[in-house]
Amino acid sequence: MELARKQSRRGRRSSEGTRKSKTSPRKRWTFDVDSAADEISRILVERWGLDVSGVTPDFIRDIVADIVGGIVENRATKPTIESLVKNLERNKRMVLKAIAAKLVALEDLSVEQLDFILAYAPEIAGKAAPHLYRIAKEKGADHIIEALRVLWIQYGTPTRIECPYCGFNSVTPGLYCMVCGREVRESDLKDKIGFRGLLEMFASTAPLSLVQEVLSSGFVLYDGEIKPPSMRPQSPGAVELFLTSEEKKLVSRIIEERLKGDSRN
Numbered sequence: 001m002e003l004a005r006k007q008s009r010r011g012r013r014s015s016e017g018t019r020k021s022k023t024s025p026r027k028r029w030t031f032d033v034d035s036a037a038d039e040i041s042r043i044l045v046e047r048w049g050l051d052v053s054g055v056t057p058d059f060i061r062d063i064v065a066d067i068v069g070g071i072v073e074n075r076a077t078k079p080t081i082e083s084l085v086k087n088l089e090r091n092k093r094m095v096l097k098a099i100a101a102k103l104v105a106l107e108d109l110s111v112e113q114l115d116f117i118l119a120y121a122p123e124i125a126g127k128a129a130p131h132l133y134r135i136a137k138e139k140g141a142d143h144i145i146e147a148l149r150v151l152w153i154q155y156g157t158p159t160r161i162e163c164p165y166c167g168f169n170s171v172t173p174g175l176y177c178m179v180c181g182r183e184v185r186e187s188d189l190k191d192k193i194g195f196r197g198l199l200e201m202f203a204s205t206a207p208l209s210l211v212q213e214v215l216s217s218g219f220v221l222y223d224g225e226i227k228p229p230s231m232r233p234q235s236p237g238a239v240e241l242f243l244t245s246e247e248k249k250l251v252s253r254i255i256e257e258r259l260k261g262d263s264r265n
């Protein structure tokens, strides 16, 4: 793209006079890349119905100029507008992706533009989920948010812990949500995962020494399941959840019952 952009600048210069392009002395014709890009952009917006997505000829002109500049540079004969349009139509998917990538960088987007980005650049959308989530949330576009959750897992940097507020797998070990940007309260996360039930299950079934370790350290690791603190090296993405006094009582009661059961056997 960068090379093509330079070429389009050269095209711009060559259009001003009659001098041949310095890089291709064999060529006996000049080509005004900028005015061609103007015309082609208008044609493509109309043919592809891009105005429905709030994409204007002005918005895509740079992208079209880059591609046209690259094509013109490699042509032996002067291309027609129609042949350039055909070339771009053959590469429609790639052009739409470039447009979507340019849209992603905007501060604000319409729901139609969000739809467009998800359709033509899902990979970029997944990586940009925090940015697009904020916009979709403001617009109340729930279908976009749902699609972004999946794309974030596919192409973003998901964690194993789902955020109780935005529902993305994006809670870091520091209890920060990478997507909605909120600090996650332990109590909210515990409610979300049904912590009490998980703790009861862990205390009843894990090796007794590990349950005792949890009680004495006062916290567990959680990365989708509950683990004792000594398993930190095997669970790098886990968060630490501290036990309330009531949860400690629950664990200690289960330990007592298990010890009693052992002594009966």
Ligand SMILES: [Zn+2]
Pocket (backbone or CB within 6 Å): 163, 164, 165, 166, 167, 168, 170, 177, 178, 179, 180, 181, 182
């Ligand atoms: Zn969140």
